[in-house]
Amino acid sequence: MIPAPFEYERADSVDGAIQLLSVKDDAKILAGGHSLLPLMRLRLASPSMLVDITRIGELKYIREDGDRIAIGALTRHHDVANSELLQRVCPILPYAASKVGDPQVRHVGTIGGSVSHGDPAGDMPAVLLALGAEMTVRGPNGASRTVKADDFFRGLFEPDLASNEVLTEIRVPTTAGRGWSYLKFNRRAQDWALVGVAALASNGAPAAVTLTNMADRPMHASGVEEELAGGADPARAAERAAENTRPPSDAFASAEYRHELVKVLVRRALEEALRR
Numbered sequence: 472m473i474p475a476p477f478e479y480e481r482a483d484s485v486d487g488a489i490q491l492l493s494v495k496d497d498a499k500i501l502a503g504g505h506s507l508l509p510l511m512r513l514r515l516a517s518p519s520m521l522v523d524i525t526r527i528g529e530l531k532y533i534r535e536d537g538d539r540i541a542i543g544a545l546t547r548h549h550d551v552a553n554s555e556l557l558q559r560v561c562p563i564l565p566y567a568a569s570k571v572g573d574p575q576v577r578h579v580g581t582i583g584g585s586v587s588h589g590d591p592a593g594d595m596p597a598v599l600l601a602l603g604a605e606m607t608v609r610g611p612n613g614a615s616r617t618v619k620a621d622d623f624f625r626g627l628f629e630p631d632l633a634s635n636e637v638l639t640e641i642r643v644p645t646t647a648g649r650g651w652s653y654l655k656f657n658r659r660a661q662d663w664a665l666v667g668v669a670a671l672a673s674n675g676a677p678a679a680v681t682l683t684n685m686a687d688r689p690m691h692a693s694g695v696e697e698e699l700a701g702g703a704d705p706a707r708a709a710e711r712a713a714e715n716t717r718p719p720s721d722a723f724a725s726a727e728y729r730h731e732l733v734k735v736l737v738r739r740a741l742e743e744a745l746r747r
């Protein structure tokens with residue numbers, strides 16, 4: 472279908488984008504457009520204005536910042552996947568980025584777009600949740616705030632972002648010495664995850680296990696994390712993987728199927744993380 476009519480403005484800076492967003496309540500940022508434009512074509516979204524931020528160079532970077540890695544919101548999945556820095560100090564993130572869609576999608580879609588879209592089936596949100604990432608959000612009058620991943624994903628397509636705010640940066644810790652795994656189960660190589668599991672093994676820190684597409688937002692497998700903290704092995708801990716989940720039933724799999732699948736994937740992810 473053809474999208475409903477909309478105005479188009481290009482922003483040259485973050486503050487310029489915020490000013491434009493403040494003009495119309497239903498204005499939307501255009502980053503890679505790989506989630507927003509399909510929704511507009513289906514008329515599931517009809518913003519009256521698109522604010523194109525793709526030329527804002529200050530939002531494209533991956534750099535060390537103390538004990539964290541700072542990633543600009545406009546960084547493409549391809550650049551996250553191929554970052555030597557991330558591969559060295561936070562390998563789960565580039566690995567997950569390499570599993571997003573296909574090469575065309577990864578060359579255009581951005582990490583900030585994935586996070587801001589808040590799709591529970593997206594690969595990056597669950598991984599960022601496992602990492603304990605922080606989001607930097609800028610609003611009018613230069614106001615800036617930091618939101619933890621645990622608080623950022625508030626519901627289905629519902630990130631903690633006001634209509635005139637821009638996600639500018641995502642910060643992740645280094646994971647040196649921690650085993651990791653991201654298992655994405657899909658029917659064809661480039662499909663979205665039926666279920667995904669991110670696991671970070673402990674090495675001193677509490678183990679983190681998070682789930683893709685098992686609720687209306689990415690979620691911790693809290694029962695599994697509790698078992699691991701108590702010394703359970705992967706098989707035992709994985710038995711609690713479906714606790715408190717509310718997966719969708721759709722054309723690809725029923726909720727019951729996902730409930731069983733997630734237990735298998737959590738066990739495998741933990742075994743892989745502990746081997747690394």
Ligand SMILES: Cc1cc2nc3c(=O)[nH]c(=O)nc-3n(C[C@H](O)[C@H](O)[C@H](O)COP(=O)(O)OP(=O)(O)OC[C@H]3O[C@@H](n4cnc5c(N)ncnc54)[C@H](O)[C@@H]3O)c2cc1C
Nearest residue numbers: 500502503504505506507572580581584585587593594638
């Ligand atoms: C064929 C296809 C297959 C795909 N497969 C996968 C997959 O397997 N796994 C996966 O995770 N994803 C997949 N995607 C989605 C892809 O990862 C998108 O790139 C991503 O979800 C959105 O990023 P974007 O930069 O394209 O954002 P856009 O589509 O431009 O924006 C998405 C939403 O976020 C808002 N937004 C964007 N940037 C910001 C910002 N900086 N601050 C505030 N709001 C912002 C927009 O206003 C919009 O509401 C696929 C997409 C396609 C088309």
